[in-house]
Amino acid sequence: MANKKMTIIASKGTLDMAYPPLILATTAVAMDVDVTIFFTFYGLEIIKKNNADKLKLSPLGNPAMPMPMPMPTFVSSMPGMETMATSMMKSMFSKHGVATIGQLLDMAKEAGVKLIACQMTMDVMGVKQSDIIDGVEFGGAATWLDSAADSQINLFV
Amino acid sequence: MSADTKFDQFLDAKGMSCPLPILKTKKAVEALSKDQVLKIESTDPGSKNDMASWAKRTGNELLKIEEGPGVFTFFIKKTA
Numbered sequence: 763m764a765n766k767k768m769t770i771i772a773s774k775g776t777l778d779m780a781y782p783p784l785i786l787a788t789t790a791v792a793m794d795v796d797v798t799i800f801f802t803f804y805g806l807e808i809i810k811k812n813n814a815d816k817l818k819l820s821p822l823g824n825p826a827m828p829m830p831m832p833m834p835t836f837v838s839s840m841p842g843m844e845t846m847a848t849s850m851m852k853s854m855f856s857k858h859g860v861a862t863i864g865q866l867l868d869m870a871k872e873a874g875v876k877l878i879a880c881q882m883t884m885d886v887m888g889v890k891q892s893d894i895i896d897g898v899e900f901g902g903a904a905t906w907l908d909s910a911a912d913s914q915i916n917l918f919v
Numbered sequence: 920m921s922a923d924t925k926f927d928q929f930l931d932a933k934g935m936s937c938p939l940p941i942l943k944t945k946k947a948v949e950a951l952s953k954d955q956v957l958k959i960e961s962t963d964p965g966s967k968n969d970m971a972s973w974a975k976r977t978g979n980e981l982l983k984i985e986e987g988p989g990v991f992t993f994f995i996k997k998t999a
Contacts, residue, residue, distance in 0.1 A: 789938040792945035793976045859935040859963075869942060 766795045768915035769906060775804030777819040777851060777863065783919045784808075784866035791873040795915070799870070800906040801898075802880035805919075806887070809879060809895050814864040821847045871897055878905055924983060924994050926958035927951060933962045933990065940966045941973050944995065948979060951997040956982065959993040967991055 768790050772783040783805075787797045801809050808814055821827040821838040827847065837843065855862070861869070871877070877898045884891070884900070891900060899905075910916045930947045932940040940961045947957050959970070967984060970993045974981040978999035985992040 785938050789941055792938070792942050793973055859939065860937075861939055 766915070767797075767909070767913035768795050769798045769800065769910045769913050769917070771800045771802060771906065771916075771918045772805035772808060773803045774919060775807030775817060777817040777848060779919065780805075780808045780814070780817050780863045781866075783917075784863065784870055786917070787870050787875045788866055788873060790915075791870070791875055796874075796876075797870075798876040798878060798906075798909040798913075800878045800880060800901075800909075802883050803887075806879060806883060806889055806894075808863065808867065809877060809898055810889070810893050811895050814867045815862050817863060818844055818848045819851050820844050867895075876909075924958070925956060926994060927955040928957050930957060930959045932966070933960050935961070936963055937965050937969065941969055944970070944973065944993075945977075948977075948995060948997050953997055955997055957993075957995045957997070959995065961991050961993070962989055964991070966993075970995070 768786075770783045770787060772780070774780070783799055787799055790797045807817060819827075821829065821843055823838075825835075827838075830850070852862075878901050879891075879894050879898050881900045881902055883889075884894075928947055928951060930943055932943055935943070940959065940963055944957070944959055947959075951957060961970075963969075967986075970984070970991075971981055973979075974995055980996040980998045982994040982996050
């Protein structure tokens with residue numbers, strides 16, 4: 763039986779939103795599903811060299827963000843709040859035995875997940891091919907559609 | 920009733936969260952020969968459903984799940 767196929771568009775570059783594409787991709791491969799991830803816009807941050815474990819999280823504009831104590835919204839815009847929220851979230855992840863983004867990315871690559879970087883958004887945002895980790899292909903909408911048309915699962919994150 | 924279920928390899932996935940127990944299980948089962956059994960211990964409550972789904976999807980047989988205090992024990996036979 764031919765493997766099922768899945769594509770994911772990863773368009774976000776925050777710590778929290780980098781998790782779903784990589785968790786689903788690595789799990790899918792473990793369930794004999796062939797996976798393609800298309801990184802576009804801020805999702806490119808995940809596959810920039812030495813950047814996967816430097817992604818950040820902002821409490822700003824996210825009322826659901828867990829805080830150690832209740833605080834007024836404007837406090838979230840103060841200097842240092844992003845760093846604080848990021849390190850708080852990272853320590854919550856590590857306390858619960860969750861892999862880091864870098865580890866998941868390595869596992870995805872090792873398992874043969876196909877990684878595609880969106881050339882158009884790279885050009886717009888001044889990202890060079892040499893800024894991107896090895897093993898990534900470069901393409902556009904048609905490249906994703908070609909995979910997506912043959913896939914049973916297509917997700918936009 | 921089942922402390923004596925036979926197994927060939929043991930995977931300690933205690934303390935790991937989704938998706939690590941599944942990823943480690945996949946690797947461990949891959950390393951088995953056909954009909955060998957992997958025993959897995961996990962503390963992730965989600966792994967109870969996840970292991971069943973993984974086994975069904977990959978065509979391996981989930982022989983048994985045991986629920987202890989805070990620990991789930993799985994026996995998976997490599998049939999695929």
